[in-house]
Amino acid sequence: MQQQGKSSGSEMEVTWEDQQNINTFSRFNNRLHELEDEIKFSKEKCENLEDAGNELILADEEMVRFQIGEVFAHLPRDEVETRIEEMKEATCEGLAKLEQEKASIVSQMAALKKLLYAKFKDSINLEED
């Protein structure tokens, strides 16, 4: 978090409202970092499932080992295919939701930045290092 650095000696009035804006900004910033991790994880999972699906098309075995929990179950290929397809859909849906949330947070952060910079000028630093 990096919302301090009110350096210039002049006494700057900080109101409760300003403080709340700073708090909200900090919250958004935290959530943004969490979201970035979650999105990265989701993307990887989506790609892996995609790869698995493609691999499956090429495979000529009737029974495939499919991991459920910690066990590899021997399942017929078409069942695995539908399962992977379902998992992929769920993951991609989740990913889209995360991206949406990220976009909304980014725009709200930009609005807060404008507000805070307008008031505190260079006495506040809201950028990442």
Added chain:
Amino acid sequence: MSSSSPSGDLTERRGIPAAKFIQDVETYLSQSNLDSNSALAFHQERLQQYKVVEMKLLAQQRDLQAKIPDIEKCLEVVATLQARKGTGEFHKVELGYALNSSMQTLLRPCEDSFSSALLADFEVSEGIYSRACIEDSDSVCLWLGANVMLEYSCEEATALLKNNLENAKASLEVLVADLQFLRDQVTVTQVTIARIYNYDVHQRRVKQVTSTAIAAADA
């Protein structure tokens, strides 16, 4: 602490005290009878305490976040077993083995492979897998902890696991709210420290200016 936060915010949450917002640094210092240095020290100590609590909450959050997919996996296994329930008939049950860290089902070594029973490779030890047939079964054994495992019907197991999942999700939600509250307090404290510091710098500068002015007047 003297000055207050205008809105009627709560003063603590789950034993975490709220950081009070300071309206005006000067009145705060004079009212609480502190000089800048001791006020800074006080707030810095507070900040450290908040950080310690944050670490604890983060650890709890990680635990819960790991637990939720675990329960989901268990549910998936039960669902698979239930879906498999079909025609095959098996007898003798010989082996209990972990299907998942918190779930076991009864397995037997497999020779006659073709039947409706679920054929599975499971890890015996790291990197070593063995094959087993999971016979048609109406029940699974859930690991309840404290060295206790209980046999449940698939329906009961699903209900129990779902309940656990709900509980875990609910506690995670509360925990996230706690963390958010805590982080707000951290931010308030950080801003307060910066403001007291700036006030101090400002005071020193004023003092210096006046003293040089007096010296100049004397000369």
